[in-house]
Amino acid sequence: MSTEDFLPGTKLLYNEHGFVLSQHTELKKHGDIVLAPQPTDHPDDLLHWSFKRKCWHALLLLLITALTGATTNDSGSAQFQENDELEISYASFNAGAGVLFIGIGYWTLLISPAVWLYGRRISYLFAMGNKTSDAIWNQLFVGASESCSEANVQLSLMDIFFQHQRGAVLGSYMLAISAGTYLGPLVASYIAANMGWRWIGWFRAILSGLLAIVVFFGLEETAFDRNAHLLVDGINTTDSTEETSHGHEFSDATKEKMTSELKNARDVVPNPVATAGKTYCQRIALITLAPNVRGTGFKQYFSRLFHALRWGAQDAWRTFYLTTEADNWVEAPWNYSTAALGAMNVPCLIGAVLGCAYGGWFSDPFEMRLWLLIPATFLFPLGMLLFGVASAEGWSWPVPYVALGFIGFGWGNAGDVRMAYLEDCYPKMVLEGMVGVAVINCTIGMIFTFGASPWLATSRTLNTWIAIGTCREWTAERYNRFLVLRDGL
Secondary structure (H helix, E strand, O other): OHHHHOOOOOOOOEEEOEOOOOOOOOOOOEOOEEEOOOOOOOOOOOOOOOOHHHHHHHHHHHHHHHHHHHHHHHHHHHHHHHHHHHHHHHHHHHHHHHHHHHHHHHHHEEEEEEEEHOOOHHHHHOOOOOOOOOOHHHHHHHHHOOOOHHOOHHHHHHHHHHHHEEEHHHHHHHHHHHHHHHHHHHHOOOOOHOOHHHHHHHHHHHHHHHHHHHHHHHOOOOOOHHHHHOHHHHHHOOHHHHOOOOOOOOOHHHHHHHHHHHHHHHHHOOOOOOOOOHHHHHOOOOOOOOOOOOOOHHHHHHHHHHHOOOOOOOOOOOOHHHHHHHOOOOOOOOOOOOOHHHOOOOHHHHHHHHHHHHHHHHHHHHHHHHHHHHHHHHHHHHHHHHHHHHHHOOOOOOOOHHHHHHHHHHHHHHHHHHHHHHHHHHHHHHHHHHHHHHHHHHHHHHHHHHHHHHHHHHHHHHHHHHHHHHHHHHHHHHHHHHHHHHHHO
């Protein structure tokens, strides 16, 4: 296998002459599973954490994800009362939703270099604040608080868990997003109906403050310079061995020399276990400088920012069904109240839970992840079309609710698979990949948010939703290219 044919994310165990490159590297395993990444012997290596400790940190990360997801989606539950009391127009609310996407996408981009240079914790603690009272511009700060969940949470989860656990971990992450996305408006609608719309903001502030305290004292820094604690010259790491050895011909003498070096590696390299671990105060420091930071890291920040700009693509159609609910379902024949509109998130949540379970936890033993996109390829556009037709024709139970369940399933299923696949292929560029996804996804979401109401008003509900459904056909070629790439691994 030549260097050009060696795909990122794959593990090379043999060279083109059949020489086992890693037979003397003492690969660490769990049963028959070769652990990736290979854990070091350093006491600060997060991969050695107990299962209980990993679950605690994962729980905190998922709580951040769910809470920020809820706060970015619950503002719609207050719109009717705000319009009635403050005479804020629905056009202004739509503008605020567009600004929200700007805050999410571009703060994700701006904070990403700092995560590499100054540690993960700072982005989470920043996300617990940022609230203003203006109906439009407060959404910019709410979106900024959501940004940590778009890329940094995935990165921290990958810091803690092994590759063979990735599908289940990302399934939990997508479940947290879904819980925040759908339960947030549901709970907020009942708060608005029973306590008044202002209490939505008060509950946000209270929960954010409490979680900020727990995160500050309970969430440890997950950045760990793995390469600095592995044996030198790629001798005890499969990644380094693969990158430095494949594509070269070895003579018998060279093979013997390599074997001898590998066997004697632990005799010539200091045992990293002797290194003292971090204290508790060091583990919860607000800033943890990367070992390669030069000075303040100012120039490196902009260098990494440029690289992050070059990644990712995703589309965002969810804006249309939210706009359709707000515009259509409060009128005849439904005449839904704020609480009833909030309850429409329940079938979405049920579908998302099933999609997360199927695309997340099931994909680890199945391994060939892209096959699991097939149900979402059919169910998501079907759900969009059915909901659009039901909204245009005045249908009630069960069609529109089943359609929302299909949309939720596609949301959870596709989200799990795309993230797991991206992180399988480019395991060392998780943050950059997620940043690109967030930036382009939120940019398209912003455009659709500003354009949703005029499009629906001009083309009417049914024609707009038919057009949206047919737009899904554009992804067919991209999907086939994914399959070709998968079969070539």
